[in-house]
Amino acid sequence: MATGTASIARSDRRVPQGRGGVVYPAFWMAAIALILTLVVRLPLNSPTATYAATLVFVCGGMPHGAYDIALLLRATRLGRGGLALAVGGYVAIAGVMASLWIAAPLIALIVFIAAASVHFGEDWTMLDEPLLKVAAGTAIIAAAAIGHPADVARLFVAMAGSDGGETVARAMIAVAPVALLVTTVGIAIAWRDGARGWAAATAIALVALIIAPPVAGFALFFVFLHSPRHLAGARTALGDVSRGWWLATGAIMSGLAIGGWLLFASTVSRLLTSDQTAQAFQLLATVAVPHLLFSRWIEQRLAPGVQPSPGFQDRPIS
Template identity: 70%
Template sequence: MTAVNRRASQGRGGVVHVSFWFAAVYLGVAQAAGLSLAGPGATLIATIVFIGGGMPHGAYDIALLARAGRLGRHALGLAVGGYVGIAIAMAVLWVVCPLVALVLFVTIASVHFGEDWTMLDEPLLKVAAGTAIIAAPAIGHPAEVARLFVAMVGGPGGETVARSLIAVAPVALLVTIVGIGDAWRSGAREWAAATAVAIIGLIIVPPVAGFALFFVFLHSPRHLADARITLGAVSQRWWLATGAALSVAAIGGWVVFATSLARFLPTDLTAQAFQLLATVAVPHLAFSQWIERRLARDAFQPHAI
């Protein structure tokens, strides 16, 4: 059985880890009880959660690249160099033109989150559904999102981006509702229910907490499951060591970069965390799409059974 077919066996909706429901219930109870989820301490905890829990799902890109590309040592070295080079270029963009970096981040995130919507066949509808993840917090917490974006770009351009998200939110959310309905009808009912809960959470609870719920407990497990299936029978030790080592390397690289250029970057740690996420998201999306095409091509080769 090919990697593509193995991944298809997960269903057109996707996997929902049980931890998502525990996290969603916790946030719901905390919100109903009036606990502060937007204070400095709670925001810092949510930031640590979405960085520490979300980074590993892109940590297997190089291993997936080597497996899907069947590259020699030299070609693989060039590919890894390209991956790192794209990340460095994105990091530099946060220094020289942060507004462009923010717009690119929002665009990349919309495309990447739209990839979760395997039940939608139209690419533009996928992007619209992915955009809803970014736009939902801007509807429920426009001031907080604007402040975060302003901190990320160091100027009022961030507020303009936040207002733009509010403008496109109705269409994006409508498409998401359609996608949820399609997922439910196609049998992916747990995925549909979880996505609805995540969208509601992004609107109701503070933006960083809502994003952590979606990114760490719904989005990342899906891609980790795909990677684990594609990589085949790797040991648990290799799996954990690879995810931890590359995640630490990415975070450590950003710390060195941010420390060296501290005067050009925000002092807000959450804003920097989103900048780091954007920095690794660009090469992650570029190479994950290439890997998907290679796996899809191999699925139709005569040797694939």
Template identity: 60%
Template sequence: MTARRRAPTGRGDVVYPAYWLAAALLIGVTLLGVPLDQPAAMGVATIVFIGGGLPHGAYDIALLRRSVALDRLGMVLAVGGYVAIALLMVFLWMSMPLVALILFLAAAAVHFGEDWPMLQEPLLRVAAGAAVIAAATIGHPAEVAALFVAMSDPRAAVIAQVITAAAPVALLVTAIGIALAWREGSLSWATAMTLCLVLLVVLPPVMGFALFFAFLHSPRHLAQARARLHDMTLARWVGTGALLSSLAILGWLGLRTMAPAHLDPIVVAQAFQLLASVAVPHLLLSRWIERRLACAPHLPPADDASVSNDAPRDRGPF
């Protein structure tokens, strides 16, 4: 039998103080009776999950450059392919939004499942990744269905019903993952994820997702990318994340302006559509990089922050 893997540094056993502060704030305002499902609150949550979540995919090209030697033409082709996949997702939102929604939910489950390395079977990791969506659907089925419909079309309400039916299995698998994490010493991760799932059930869906995505999921992936790109200066690191995230937002707004009739005007729905458009190429490239690193032990691992004498110096994202 294969030994269980403890969550690696920067992925499963690191929880940053900002998460506990954000969770405490949400619990406090909920106990005080502050309505969190109003447009203003939803707008703040949308800004938080876009601003806090988009940057963790902004270093994909820099990580690609670090993991494989590419000449200028190869880099242009890689960047072009990345952008083409993102544009394909935008096209799907405009022409086949239901297909785009299904792809988004599947990609989210797979990507969030990467936070559960203590679960050996890939299907179990996907189920645990889907628990984030399932918990929100159990707590607020009508709101989640309405969001799915706003993102695609009225048939999307059926998807919310399917997720609700599958939610007990996803949450049971997640409970097993939490128990394994606790037994293996990842106490902070186990506690944080348990609290997060409870809040996903209790809080409005967008608010709960913002807590998970911007304060629990994204920071660990950013830490992993930072460790691999340890020789990138802090100024260039921050600039790369801000620049590429801003370009993604501006590109989406430009496409939205050119095709206003095909995209829902609700800001929250558009934010999730934007997230989906960049999530699919991010998932594909990140999984390829993981396989590349697994096959190349001489490359620095995610939690190795040491700088070797022959490590390439800061060359920026491109």
């Protein structure tokens, strides 16, 4: 524990001085809209509201992984054969994950949570220890679990196809105190060292995950805070491409991923859950695993100073 504390204390050198202003205008607008919706007590748990939030996190969140292949090309300068091999590997990893939702859905759920915790933890650049990063990433899931245990349990049961999903939900509640404590310390460090816009937005996103229905809270975090930061990093790494290429690539790759899942789900519909929100998270898991693996590979090969994973950026994408 002493080592972990020392790691946090000395990591403040890696938190850039922010301007203390807006992180992304869209985040604050979405957060205010969600708060007002909660204040006037609109039924965010209704099937229509849940379906709308599901569409938001799928359509709004998928593009942030749409540039993996382009970033890989920039990082490694692959030839045609290497590119084909990389694309094949990406699709194969996604295929394995999709197959797990049929053959071993409980294992797939655990893999998804582990991958999400690692990936979300990558945002915490001020934390040196990998376990602390994972704990901070886990807080995103744990916050929803302690705020809405029954809803998260139902979602996990639908995804896992068994009561094992409820056990996973209880495990998230059990780790929540440690995960939220680490996250709170990280937010405090970021605030102290100047990244106040990001720190405030992260705190609000966590509170929303606890108070708002899980899908709505996750949509706020994933689409309006996490994804834009990674999109900003990819835009920096691919800064010489045109805006038209940028938008077309995001739309096409996201559309292929969503279309591929719809084709897969329709083919094996009897073997998957009928819950559309649970399927949306299964889709997210299917692309999250190759995205995590490839993004780490890419980051190790890009030139210093051109990283696809953003640090603390208190500015919108230009």
